[in-house]
Amino acid sequence: MKNFLALLAALGLGVLIILSLQNNTLFNEYGEDVTGRDSEEYGDREYGEENPASGPANIVTSIVADFRSFDTLGEITVLFVSSLGVALLLGGTKQKRLDLGFHPNFMLRIGSKALFGIILMTGVYVTIHGHLTPGGGFPGGAMIASSMLLLYLADDTFRAKIKGFKILESVAGSLYVLIGIAGLFFADYFLENFLNNGVVGDLLSAGIIPLIYVLIGLKVGSEISGVIDNFLTEEVV
Amino acid sequence: MSAILLIAVPLLAAFISILVKKVSPYLLLLVSLFALVYPFFMDMSDVIIGGFDSPIGINLVVNKFALTSLIAVNGLFFLVVAVNIAQYKKLSSILLVALAGLNGLLLTGDLFNLFVFIEISGIAAYLITTTNKKPLQTFNYLVAGTVGSSLYLLGLIILYNMSGTLNMADMATFVEGNGMYTLFPFLLMFIGLGVEAKLLPFNSWVKGILGHSNNLSGAMIASVYATAIALVFGKLLAGVFQIEGTLALIIALVLGITILAGEAMAYASTKAREILLYSSIAQAGIVILLFTVGLGAWATFFAIANGVSKFILFGVVNRLTEEVGSDEMDQLKGSFVNNKLIGVSFTVAALSILGLPLFFGFVVKMNSLIGFFEPDFVSNLPGGNFIFPIIILVASVIEGVYFVKLLTKLWYKDSDVKVNFTPLFKYVVVVLAVALIVFGLFQGEVEELVASLINPGGVFIWN
Amino acid sequence: MELSIEIFILATLAFGLMAYVIGRLHKQLGSIMTILGSLTIFGGIAYLGFTGGLTGETAYLTFTQFEISEFGLFFAIIVSFVFAMVSFFNPFFIKQYKYPALYSMLFMFSLAGAIGVFFSSNLLYLFFFFEFVVWTSLFLIPMGRSKKAASWYYGFSAAGSFMLLFAILMIYNANNGSFHISGIGSVTGTTQIIVFIFMSGAAFTKLGAFPLHIWLPKVLTNAPDPVSAVFSGGLEKLGAFVALLAIVNMGGIGFIIPSIDMYFGQMIIATLGALTIVFGTLMAIRQDDAKKLLAYSSMSNGGYILVGFSMLTSQGVAGGLYHIVAHAIASTAAFLAIAAVARVAGTTKMKELGGIIHKMPVTYMVYLIAIISMAGIPPMGGFISKWMIFQAVIDKGMIFIAIATVFGSIGSFLYVFRPLAALFLGQELPQFKKTVKEAPFFMLLPMIILSLLSVYTGVLPGVIIDFINKIFVDMQLNYNIVMNGFAIEGYTSGIEGVGPSLLNPLLIACVFGVGVFVAFLIFIVLKKSKKIDLMDTYTAGNFVYTEEHLHYSVDFYAPLERLYEKYIHIMKNFYKSLANKVREFGAFMKYFFFTNKPEITVFWIVALMVFLLWGDVL
Amino acid sequence: MLQFAAIILLMLGLYGLLTQRNVIKIIISLNILEIGLNLFIISVGYFEGGLAPIFTSETPANPNFVDPLPQALVLTAIVIGVGTTALGLALARKIYQKYGTLNLDEMGEN
Incomplete structure (x- = not known):
């Protein structure tokens, strides 16, 4: 009964929202183009152009890591603080692996290690090419972390060196902020792209953006790996 | 000097602090002191980030309102941290992030950026409340908070679809002509923020969090966070939202019920912490109400006065609870007989909340009420001119009765409760109580300060 | 200077x-x-x-x-x-x-x-000081017997002062943002009615008038003994002050009731004042605690002030003002006398006291004079004021109010006599024989001064009447009380002109003095009583062993009390149930919103959005 | 249509939050809600016939890109969602340690 009422309420609300949005003349279901929106200006360059206002060929990247880079800084902070929180909640002084209840055979161990390398490399590739192709630091970092997850799942004795992750996380984050502050001092604004933008479409272009994306990739990778480690270990009682 | 450092420095410190655990508490103290002092040296301007002008990039708005809020929130934050950090060293990094998040909330001029900072400070808040050792309550808080911020984001995206901008100032100009169509997204955003700001139907998390709070989490959530969220709410209500028609009706309803029910619930409680938490629900309602009807400047000071008082109240009660082992009023009775200094400060804070003369609360409450009766004042809410003052006054009466009950119990009963307060805590509490009195005495100066915040129309100077 | x-x-x-x-x-x-x-x-x-x-x-x-x-x-x-x-x-x-x-x-x-x-x-700062008095006096109360009285006091006081504040803000709004006190007189229309209601409410709470009186007996009973005197004689008068501002400035409010030629507002205040008198008297009669009894008498005297003011005639307002003086003096004296007794006896319950006169004759005299004044018997100050109020009421032809004031006076005889009989007179109880002694000189001094003033105000009203005339001029009221030598000759009111001669207190005092002297002579000459011990008696052929049943004060007015016993707690129960309603509402809301389930928040969000969109879409 | 599908997903999340009594299921509901939300955000930026907002050598002269801003926003929203989920799961583990169950009804008065 309660479930039914809840269903009714949720459905009713959904229908009402849809109706109200349809009635709303200002709300466009699909627009014609970006005219009239702020994002009009984001795509203001051409392929192969030299030294444009913002460098990346991938416009989304130019928003994430350049125009609205501040959001991204906040975003990695969210991830940072939640990984800290997970460590605070689950971590302890002495940790041991969670017993998964199976022992991997030789094939699984070796195979997963081989796969680990491939996934890691893909992650690194995606990260480095973030300003040219779909992808970037976040998916790249997640891929790096997933390669870690693979090792954790495939091998019941594996434990990564958490300390190393921590250093990586900290250094990457600090560098991000420092790059921002460097922008404040070397140029005029925080997080300003003070390097040469190069040619749209080149690997070595877009100034600090690839740099930031690599840092993000490292940070996201190490943070998610840390979270995974925390979930797959338990405190020694 | 650029306002951005208020966010960047705590973040940098947070990233570094996980490597140097030993010194991180000192780092935290240092940075929060920096954040307290820094606003005094800031210029009023729009701060551009990344070198892109405001609708394209993100900007920080530094106006008088932001400065006032920053000084108040960072000041409270510093005191809370200074008093408690010895006990909660593990949380240093998280508190640093929280500081960055709060400063970001108060400074940002971009609606989506605001969402990011809500999440940062929100997640930091969830983690601060895990020190209560009540994971289920924290989980409730997390669910409520996440749903709230999701609603905020949904509303924001619908607005973006209509207006094509995320910048607060641009949004405000867009909204001005299209009040009718923005009703629904505003409601979504209002509810989303309402969850954090403890407005009534959306605040079931409060009891679990503050009802079991400790020294750190109680003061942090009830004082620092409450002040910050209220001020952010005010920023949106005064600068972006257009309240009229059905939305105004609903908001009026929600606020009225929040205030009265909050006081009634506090009246019905017998536990000291519950009394305080329900009272802070009502106070939050009053602050948002003042912002909504258009008395922003005094609402700002209302929020600040309330934050200072709640710092003292929650700090003292939590310490007492820790020692006595229960926060039932009858168990705590007579606690102040042996702690007169703390008791006097507690009384000052309580009387200030009640709005009795000589204390800051009086100046604030009185001027807010006068605001309702200014001859040229027109409320944004239906019946705002006369009904809401009555609601506030009725609420004050109920509030007075239970606070007086609490105070007489704590002062006049005989008991042998002996609680040791750390000297630092004593100093801080006394200094804050003295500040409440000083601000209460020099109301002319306070009024000038407030007058500099408003223009004749009663809305903030936005730049 | x-x-x-x-x-x-x-x-x-x-x-x-x-x-x-x-x-x-x-x-x-x-x-x-x-x-x-x-x-x-x-x-x-x-x-x-x-x-x-x-x-x-x-x-x-x-x-x-x-x-x-x-x-x-x-x-x-x-x-x-x-x-x-x-x-x-x-x-x-x-x-x-x-x-x-x-x-x-x-x-x-x-x-x-x-x-x-x-x-x-400045009305705003008037409120500021008003609230200042509230919280400073608030913390005096719990130093006495009960801690609960403080929250009752605060609840009512806050309600009262916030009513005042609301009225002040309405005045501010109507007068184009001016807080000057003269603004009270210049509000008109609906605003005037609202201001009048709220200001009277504030006055009623401070004065402890019906139906906002509950706090008064509680506070006066439970506060420390000197503080009770301060409240009854001093701070209660803040209410009279506000009443003066409200009623005299704006009493002519509402429509005129033709049969008695009075405004509706006047009528309401007068009726409530009369109710205060009756209610206070009835409650005072049945109290066993001397302080509580005096508290209710305070309340009923506040009613006289209200009735006097509400008449809006020379004698009425003058009577009210005079009563403020007379009652301040008398009730302070009475409370101080009781305080002196309580200091040595440790209680104010009449049941537990008796025969104090043997040890404290001066205190007894002070109390006697005070109650004579409060009961409105010549030659004390209370007589003059009550007489003036009574005449003002009769002049207006308000028969029920007149009955109430007379009833209050007669009731006063009944109740003020009781502590006199039970506490001071009667058998000296054994437990007090050693401990009780007369109060030290510095306690007697203020009591004696007060007693002398009681007599002075009752015999020579000239100084105060002059002062009252000055007040009339100062407030730009068209009232006047004419003095002729020692007699209050008459009064002028705008319409009425010079009225009939009122009274000659000196003459009355002389007659009264002669009467007392004669009575005293008879008492001395024909003295035939002897002192006996409390237990020196028997009933139904047996000796009595429990002293209590012989005590004067047990069931003193039992037959009278039985008449209205059932109805006495009406107002108290009303406020108690109001407080309970608030508590129940709070508990209900707590149950409703704070049951610690994560879905509650979500449910309300969904409900609220459905509510909004329902109106929006359909 | 896409937007309405997203809203249905959102409502599904709300329905889950209303009815589920298991901590993990509540987190899943929360995730469904967030996915619905993310979908909605993306849909806001979509134009019929719009191109992916990446400059390549084959991009025409005046390209009609879809709105890139919502895509950037959704990236942020997703990461934030991940953070919250991680925290929620960690809390769930804590809750399990404390109460020995994940069902809210079996936890007693808490």
């Missing part, structure tokens, strides 16, 4: 702080500071007030404005006098308090607040 009133306020505050500092070092010295302080303040205000040397200029408290008005002066002198008299008791009671130094400080602070109220010409 000229002095600004703010000097007095600041000096009072300074005395309070000094009393605190000294009180921390030595309890009694601190309380002696309160004597010095309040005497200085009273002396200064009275002297400068009569010589016209008070000014309202502000040099330090520049945020507010003061104006020296005759009625402010009137109240300030009375209240500071009451404080000065009561302060003599402080050194003897200071040891009983939990926080002696704080007591001395708050005692002075509430005096400062009261003076501020009377002289503020």
